[in-house]
Amino acid sequence: MNKLLMVCIVAAFSFSPCFVFAEDSNPVAASGRPSLEQFKQKRKAMLEERRQERQTFRESLKNKTPQERITAITQRRTQRYGELSTRADERHRERMARLEERLAANSNLTDAQKAEIKKFREEQYQSFKTKRQEQFQKNQVKLDELVSKPELTPKDAKTAIQEQVKSQQAEKKAFIAQQQEKKKSFWDSIRDSFKAKK
16 A cells, blocks of 8 residues: 555544544633623633644654654544543533532532432543443544555545544434433423422
């Protein structure tokens, strides 16, 4: 297989969307919520920073051999996944702290309901985290599979990558719909128990 093809395959998987780890901006307006404009500005700055990082990384690959490129791309991809996972964990802890504050201030819910809400939020986060890990592992396996096939043409590799991305998008969509349904039924049960209390 052409060495350039292998580098292209690795690069495609390195920059393909798995689960987006959206930045959680924390500029707080007077209402206690971030304003849309502040969110847009922070997101734009984050995307520009990521673009610059990718550009710098691509330029650092220019004087390397194909095998060194594959190794560097794989290492960067693993490092980036770790960074994004750490950032997602930090955001989760911040969100749970805000939830704790809101629940502490809420006198309408019982302690059991508050504990149930915290438990549900934690379970949802863990299921999303597990799904992200699964997709990362699937991408690693697919990447290794494509790189190990010397007879693969560039067109076949591109088709395989596109199929992988499409299947992941469909999986992600179904997973999110399932999680939203669970969330809806959970909050409906909380509302019903609150109404029964009154």
